[in-house]
Amino acid sequence: MKRFLIGALAVLALAASMPLIFHNEYFFFAGYVVLQFIVLATAWNILGGYAGYVNFGSGAFFAVGAYTAVALYKAFALPLGLQILAGAAASGLLGFGVGMLTLRLRGIFFSIATIAVAIVLETVVLNWHYVGGAKGLPIMRPVETPFFASHTVWLFFVMAALAVLAVGAARYIETSWIGRGLRAIRDNEVAAECSGVPTLKLKLGAATLSGALMGAAGAPYAQYLSFIEPASTFSLNYAVNALAMPIIGGMGHWIGPVIGAVLLGSVQQIVTVTISSEINVLVVGVMLVVFVVAAPEGILGLFRKLFPSRKS
Amino acid sequence: MPQVAHPAFLVMGAYATYVLAGYGVDPLLAGLLLMPVFFVFGLGVYQFYYSTFEGRGSDQGLRGIAFFFGVAFIVQVGLILVFGVDQQLVDASYIGTSVEFGEMRIPKRMLVAFGVALALTSALALYFSRTFTGRAIRAVAQDEGALRLMGADPVRIKRWAFGIATATCALAGALLIIVGPVDPNVDRLYIGRTFCVVVLGGLGSMSGTLVAGLILGIAESVVLTTAGTAWAPAVAFGILLVVLGVRPAGLFGR
Numbered sequence: 001m002k003r004f005l006i007g008a009l010a011v012l013a014l015a016a017s018m019p020l021i022f023h024n025e026y027f028f029f030a031g032y033v034v035l036q037f038i039v040l041a042t043a044w045n046i047l048g049g050y051a052g053y054v055n056f057g058s059g060a061f062f063a064v065g066a067y068t069a070v071a072l073y074k075a076f077a078l079p080l081g082l083q084i085l086a087g088a089a090a091s092g093l094l095g096f097g098v099g100m101l102t103l104r105l106r107g108i109f110f111s112i113a114t115i116a117v118a119i120v121l122e123t124v125v126l127n128w129h130y131v132g133g134a135k136g137l138p139i140m141r142p143v144e145t146p147f148f149a150s151h152t153v154w155l156f157f158v159m160a161a162l163a164v165l166a167v168g169a170a171r172y173i174e175t176s177w178i179g180r181g182l183r184a185i186r187d188n189e190v191a192a193e194c195s196g197v198p199t200l201k202l203k204l205g206a207a208t209l210s211g212a213l214m215g216a217a218g219a220p221y222a223q224y225l226s227f228i229e230p231a232s233t234f235s236l237n238y239a240v241n242a243l244a245m246p247i248i249g250g251m252g253h254w255i256g257p258v259i260g261a262v263l264l265g266s267v268q269q270i271v272t273v274t275i276s277s278e279i280n281v282l283v284v285g286v287m288l289v290v291f292v293v294a295a296p297e298g299i300l301g302l303f304r305k306l307f308p309s310r311k312s
Numbered sequence: 313m314p315q316v317a318h319p320a321f322l323v324m325g326a327y328a329t330y331v332l333a334g335y336g337v338d339p340l341l342a343g344l345l346l347m348p349v350f351f352v353f354g355l356g357v358y359q360f361y362y363s364t365f366e367g368r369g370s371d372q373g374l375r376g377i378a379f380f381f382g383v384a385f386i387v388q389v390g391l392i393l394v395f396g397v398d399q400q401l402v403d404a405s406y407i408g409t410s411v412e413f414g415e416m417r418i419p420k421r422m423l424v425a426f427g428v429a430l431a432l433t434s435a436l437a438l439y440f441s442r443t444f445t446g447r448a449i450r451a452v453a454q455d456e457g458a459l460r461l462m463g464a465d466p467v468r469i470k471r472w473a474f475g476i477a478t479a480t481c482a483l484a485g486a487l488l489i490i491v492g493p494v495d496p497n498v499d500r501l502y503i504g505r506t507f508c509v510v511v512l513g514g515l516g517s518m519s520g521t522l523v524a525g526l527i528l529g530i531a532e533s534v535v536l537t538t539a540g541t542a543w544a545p546a547v548a549f550g551i552l553l554v555v556l557g558v559r560p561a562g563l564f565g566r
Contacts, residue, residue, distance in 0.1 A: 054377045056316075101557040111316070111377055112507045113556055116549035119504055123546035134542075186374075236500070240385055247378055282389045288382040292375050293364050 015160035028156040034265035035159040041245035041257035042166040043213035049251030052186030057114030058242035063233040065215030087219030088212040095211020122234040136229030171254040244288040250300025319502035320384035325485020326494040333402040343486025347479040354478025391496035399493035425487040437518035449473045508552040520564030
């Protein structure tokens with residue numbers, strides 16, 4: 001635990017000192033996206049990787065966070081910290097609600113319900129004119145950001161803090177009795193229930209936390225783009241990425257989603273810039289299928305096969 | 313089986329019909345011609361799925377879902393790359409004309425699609441209730457082990473079922489593009505409609521599926537005319553969520 005804390009602080013310090021090394025604004029613009037994917041992938045992994053329940057609607061949780069933040073910003077001009085808290089709370093509530101509805105059923109029903117939630121919410125937001133409806137809504141960035149070179153750098157740092165928080169939460173769950181319970185659910189739910197694991201409670205808790213983290217990742221989104229619009233916020237790309245990254249990185253360990261997010265996130269940034277954004281989407285889909293088929297344990301699994309002596 | 317790529321196969325069927333129709337083939341005939349092709353394709357997909365996931369037997373649930381989700385995503389993006397995001401449509405003698413019944417005018421394309429869909433569903437219902445293979449398909453859903461004890465091979469039965477389902481997609485896709493224009497993104501809507509109809513009707517019940525299809529169609533039209541087109545996509549998913557929460561077995565489920 002101590003080593004992890006020191007590591008987390010080191011990562012934060014590194015993120016804060018980035019402006020001294022890089023002066024190009026684009027680095028932070030791209031880095032923000034990668035960090036955002038770390039949060040999303042880690043959040044997905046808490047329910048998907050540990051408990052085995054596949055969430056196809058990550059985009060919806062992300063968007064609920066984003067739109068909660070936008071609505072509150074427009075109404076009360078709340079500061080970013082409170083926006084993130086509110087976005088996390090709203091998405092956590094959504095995760096709890098979807099969990100209540102479907103987590104008693106077989107896993108596939110939960111997956112389908114998350115797609116359903118994504119489409120229903122997208123339709124609602126499309127018809128919600130206060131936050132711009134289908135046209136979208138421009139968001140004014142604050143003019144000054146104390147201590148930071150620019151607003152993008154500040155958002156980059158905020159997202160880095162969120163990523164550290166998310167990974168810390170995932171690591172705590174993994175090493176505690178909660179993680180053991182969730183893994184028992186994944187391996188054999190009936191047996192887990194019979195052995196006294198409070199399966200429904202654990203699943204609901206995981207769904208809530210997972211949703212809340214996705215909402216937190218979405219809350220600064222409108223400020224980052226200075227604009228918000230439903231089609232890109234509810235984009236299927238978030239759902240696919242949030243699921244592909246942990247599967248490609250490796251689902252059993254907290255570092256898996258981080259590896260997947262850094263790798264896929266960077267590859268996508270490069271492909272988008274150099275080739276085209278359509279190809280970039282295709283790359284994710286193909287990589288997902290290839291990894292699921294050829295390396296079901298992800299990059300971590302490959303690593304373990306290469307160095308079998310290393311225990312982790 | 314976590315087959316979530318089905319709507320993507322449906323859109324693929326629609327696009328294949330579109331391509332054939334470009335050579336002057338009647339879209340309905342094209343759908344029929346595509347059925348055996350899709351059947352073989354379905355057999356192949358299942359065989360691949362079986363040998364990589366079910367055969368290994370390790371944690372197939374999650375990875376199986378992810379696999380089909382990825383396949384659906386690749387199909388969608390592939391179609392966008394090849395055909396673009398624009399809507400495509402086909403032409404035939406019965407498209408664009410209508411039949412009059414006194415005050416009512418019913419477009420012929422709707423009648424054609426309705427008739428073919430009804431015939432196809434009836435044929436499938438007969439197949440599942442009367443033939444040995446059809447009954448075996450329903451049995452494999454209930455208890456694989458018992459089926460194996462009866463001397464039938466569950467893998468062969470499931471492969472056959474997957475082939476039939478995929479072949480149905482070809483004809484359904486042809487109907488889809490006869491009824492209206494199709495673009496690569498519609499599979500996201502159809503994933504909701506498909507599951508809504510299946511869950512509302514009750515898994516495995518053919519008559520329930522017909523009734524649920526009617527209910528969903530009427531509900532969507534009512535919302536379309538009262539609340540406006542913008543709300544229509546939410547109908548199927550709204551019903552689906554309610555059914556999942558209130559009565560997961562569906563209307564006719566056991």
